[in-house]
Amino acid sequence: MASKSGQLAHQEAQREAAMALLLEAGAVSECEVDPGIYINQHRGTEGARDLGLRLIKVKDRRVSAFKNRVELSDAIDLAFGDADDRCELCAKRAKAG
Numbered sequence: 357m358a359s360k361s362g363q364l365a366h367q368e369a370q371r372e373a374a375m376a377l378l379l380e381a382g383a384v385s386e387c388e389v390d391p392g393i394y395i396n397q398h399r400g401t402e403g404a405r406d407l408g409l410r411l412i413k414v415k416d417r418r419v420s421a422f423k424n425r426v427e428l429s430d431a432i433d434l435a436f437g438d439a440d441d442r443c444e445l446c447a448k449r450a451k452a453g
């Protein structure tokens with residue numbers, strides 16, 4: 357049985373891989389000044405899903421964290437949920453002047 361920390365690391369690896377697919381597909385963009393903040397580009401997740409499925413077919417290393425397409429799909433949805441319409445940190449800075 358996998359340890360809890362091992363499972364967490366696995367989830368984190370999946371999230372990172374999913375976010376990379378979303379970035380590559382243009383579904384999200386990363387804030388230029390705040391690394392780790394992702395902005396929703398309102399193109400949906402289809403592009404990232406298609407890309408992920410293509411990579412799974414050729415057993416690309418970038419999708420090695422996923423056992424199957426369901427895991428891939430779930431991770432993409434989860435990661436996409438972390439993307440906001442704007443970077444809150446930049447919005448706060450703009451407000452502060």
Ligand SMILES: [Zn+2]
Pocket residue numbers: 387388389390393443444445446447
């Ligand atoms: Zn920002």
